[in-house]
Amino acid sequence: MEIPKSHPRYASLMTRHKLVEGHRNGLTAPEGLIAHGRGEALDYLLGERTTEWAARAQRAAAAALLLATRPVISVNGNVGALVPEDISALANALDCPAEVNIFHRTEERVSRLCQALRGSGCVKVLGDRPDAKLPGLDHPRAVCCRDGIFSADTVLVPLEDGDRAEVLVKMGKNVITIDLNPLSRTARAAHITIVNNVVRAVPELVKEVSELKRDLGAGKLDSAGLDYIIKGFSNGENLEGSLDIIRKGPLERLKGQRPAPNSGTDGK
Numbered sequence: 001m002e003i004p005k006s007h008p009r010y011a012s013l014m015t016r017h018k019l020v021e022g023h024r025n026g027l028t029a030p031e032g033l034i035a036h037g038r039g040e041a042l043d044y045l046l047g048e049r050t051t052e053w054a055a056r057a058q059r060a061a062a063a064a065l066l067l068a069t070r071p072v073i074s075v076n077g078n079v080g081a082l083v084p085e086d087i088s089a090l091a092n093a094l095d096c097p098a099e100v101n102i103f104h105r106t107e108e109r110v111s112r113l114c115q116a117l118r119g120s121g122c123v124k125v126l127g128d129r130p131d132a133k134l135p136g137l138d139h140p141r142a143v144c145c146r147d148g149i150f151s152a153d154t155v156l157v158p159l160e161d162g163d164r165a166e167v168l169v170k171m172g173k174n175v176i177t178i179d180l181n182p183l184s185r186t187a188r189a190a191h192i193t194i195v196n197n198v199v200r201a202v203p204e205l206v207k208e209v210s211e212l213k214r215d216l217g218a219g220k221l222d223s224a225g226l227d228y229i230i231k232g233f234s235n236g237e238n239l240e241g242s243l244d245i246i247r248k249g250p251l252e253r254l255k256g257q258r259p260a261p262n263s264g265t266d267g268k
């Protein structure tokens with residue numbers, strides 16, 4: 001079905017469409033569609049925009065990725081279907097690998113996700129020849145690459161389930177996540193949590209990285225400056241602030257709006 005651009009929910013419908021296509025093309029797990037539904041509900045409460053908290057987290061994440069010596073971007077079935085080009089642009093800008101690492105693992109899906117990333121121009125793609133295991137994890141997300149997630153010092157894990165994030169933190173890695181749920185285990189385990197939709201967060205991260213790189217190149221910024229950005233960020237405050245928007249934001253937006261008489265259950 002063609003979705004008209006004039007539709008008030010065009011962006012949201014297109015995102016759903018991409019995921020359904022991703023599922024048809026063997027990239028996204030059926031469970032990924034359910035996970036997206038939960039994300040959508042939270043995004044709705046956040047106002048479907050990059051909040052000021054998310055913008056700050058994105059800047060801190062860009063600084064941390066640029067300061068890292070071995071950054072790696074982890075890619076699952078939702079991310080691979082929604083933002084393959086932006087993930088590729090980010091990995092290329094950081095000169096780091098994007099590693100396919102999935103929970104509902106099949107070799108077929110890993111291979112399709114690797115192909116999708118390569119097809120989007122990603123130079124360093126890992127995941128189809130795993131040769132290491134994360135300690136203390138009993139599910140397939142433990143399976144990874146020695147030159148990738150296993151030896152990374154900083155891992156970006158968008159849209160993650162909590163177990164692995166906790167293990168990565170225990171391994172001493174710097175963990176950055178993108179998760180619309182500020183209450184999730186991942187959000188709370190990570191050092192930097194971007195409470196934003198991956199469809200906005202990843203392209204905005206690419207922009208942040210390129211701006212910081214430009215300033216580094218022009219001598220306006222150095223590694224101490226990047227460190228200063230990171231030290232000025234508190235994930236606790238960020239999660240509290242994001243939660244506060246979810247609590248109060250919808251009511252603020254509805255202020256002054258009344259349901260039409262005789263509509264829905266309020267009409268009586």
Ligand code: PTJ
Binds near residue numbers: 102161199
């Ligand atoms: O491809 P696989 O096999 O690795 O599976 C991927 C899923 C997403 C199915 C798997 O990682 C999973 O089950 O994740 P969870 O535990 O459902 O967690 C997903 C988290 O991402 C939840 O906190 C959602 O609110 C959040 N989320 C969903 N869609 C988005 C999102 N966060 C940011 N952007 C989204 N578009």
